[in-house]
Amino acid sequence: MKILALDISASPGVAVIEIKRNRPKLLYVDSVKTDTKFSDSQRYSYIEAFAIKAIHEYGPFDAVVREKYTGTSRSKRAKQLVYGAWAAIDMALGKYGYSIDEKDEIVASAIKKAVSGKGTADKEEVADGVRRILGEDIEFKSDDASDAVAVALTYALLNGLIKEESENGR
Template sequence: MGKYLYGLDLSLSCTGVTIYDLEEKEFVYIGSLNTEKVKKKKDLYHNALKLKDIHDWLKGLKEKFPPQIVTIERGFSRFNTATQTIYRVHGIVNLLFHDVNQIYYPPKTVKEAIYKGDATKAQVQKIIKNNFVYIEFENEDESDSFAVALTYLIKNDLIKFEKPIVEKKKRKTKEAKKGRAKLEDF
């Protein structure tokens, strides 16, 4: 078994990967594979070529950095065709890492571990950069993969991470919303 934690943000167009060394306690790889450059060919299915590129790239990373655990941002169903396509990528990854413990985190869980459940990707990325000033991301896929790996590390107390305090908004009473004053206010 390996000694690395993987954080994956899967996509058919650009997959992000973050790898953390569990023994040395450091991030050793942050990268992404953009498959938009894959050209259509007459005799091969376009998406199959992208899937093969993703498979081959991840297989190389797996050989170089043998994983002990793989964390994956769980997909969501928004547009049926896009959802079906992305789950093909999940299938490739599930097969490739069949011998490794795989943990799926919903996007809201990832955001909540780092800041708050309804945070934007930009807010999460800013908090990560504030805590890890030496980290650079080339795209959102890389920062999303980092956030997924970080979620595992936080939830398992494997890293020191100070979550920012979220200030709660003051709620107005129904009377205040309607412009009515209470008797106690006089």
């Protein structure tokens, strides 16, 4: 099974994991930082191209998932940027016949709890949990990259596709 996972912001992260024999393998992880010197339309085009590259090079996928965006405690401008990035990624997914159902969106606290053991984990605790589950000492380009992997692993854990390392004997 191959999962495409997205952590969407104005600087989104993308991850692809493959699951064989209940074990996750990270195939791809990256993030892109958009620059405020460019217009919003240019930033969104860049995000769309970034998503298309991952979808084109690593598809097809059995599942496409993302962190659920709630927009709480953010400025109007921050929300606008996230919604624009969200739409750009949806356009990229649509070009390859993918869409994301609400059931394939996972709230941040569930992601944090699944990979770190606590729903209030900080970014470094999430990255450490991802490393522990994968059994690899990965250096992530950004928090968005590690968060995207966390989304994929959470989906796999919640759907019984993988088990925690203690249960796998790793």
